[in-house]
Amino acid sequence: GDNKWTMTMMARDADTGMLKWGYQKTPHDEWDYAGVNVMMLSEQKDKDGKLRKLVTHPDRNGIVYTLDRTDGSLVSADKIDDTVNVWTHVDLKTGIPVRNPEYGTRMDHKATDVCPSAMGYHDQAHDSYDPDRQLF
Numbered sequence: 001g002d003n004k005w006t007m008t009m010m011a012r013d014a015d016t017g018m019l020k021w022g023y024q025k026t027p028h029d030e031w032d033y034a035g036v037n038v039m040m041l042s043e044q045k046d047k048d049g050k051l052r053k054l055v056t057h058p059d060r061n062g063i064v065y066t067l068d069r070t071d072g073s074l075v076s077a078d079k080i081d082d083t084v085n086v087w088t089h090v091d092l093k094t095g096i097p098v099r100n101p102e103y104g105t106r107m108d109h110k111a112t113d114v115c116p117s118a119m120g121y122h123d124q125a126h127d128s129y130d131p132d133r134q135l136f
Contacts, residue, residue, distance in 0.1 A: 002027035007035045009057060009065070011072060021072025023095060026061045030105045031086065033060040033120050040129045040136060041069065056136060058127060060120025063090060063097065080122060083115045 007026040012019055025035050040056045055069040062084030066075040077090035077097070086104070087097040103114045115121070129136050 003029070007033065007061075009035075009039065009055070009067065009072075011069065023065075023067055023072050023074065025057075025059050025063065025065060025097070027096060029061075031061070031114070031116070032118055033116070035059050035061065037122055038126050040127055042129050042131065042134070044134055046075070056129075058122040058136075060116065060122055061086070061097070062116045062121040063087065084121060085113070085115050 002024065004024060004027075005022070006024075007029045008022045008024045010019060010022045026033055029035075035057075037058055037060060042054050042056065043051055044054055046052050052075070053069045054066055054075060056064065056066045058064045058080065062080050063077050064080055065077050067073060068075055074090075074092060074095045077092065077095070079087070079089075085100055085102075088100050090097045101109075103111050105111060127136055
């Protein structure tokens, strides 16, 4: 199955410890991307001009995720670049990355030229955010 609590960004209530929300980036992570990268907090205006509290996470699976950190809703999920081929895209309604079966791992298929590789696209190196220019 999806192994729901692996590859998942989670937020807890600091006072109670209760889970506020969870968002799984790579259901059934067959490539072992692990998703241990930095999560950057920002406050930015959305397309409608509303100021939102966001969390942005460039993941080892080759996708940069931005979520509303108050409720965990997915704002955007874009490939880091066009070489990422394990996904065709991320369905923004469900939040689920759509797999390209050519680059999946299974017993009856030898996948080659998989990007990102098992090492991941973006590893544990830190990123930064400039609030004045609103750029990562």
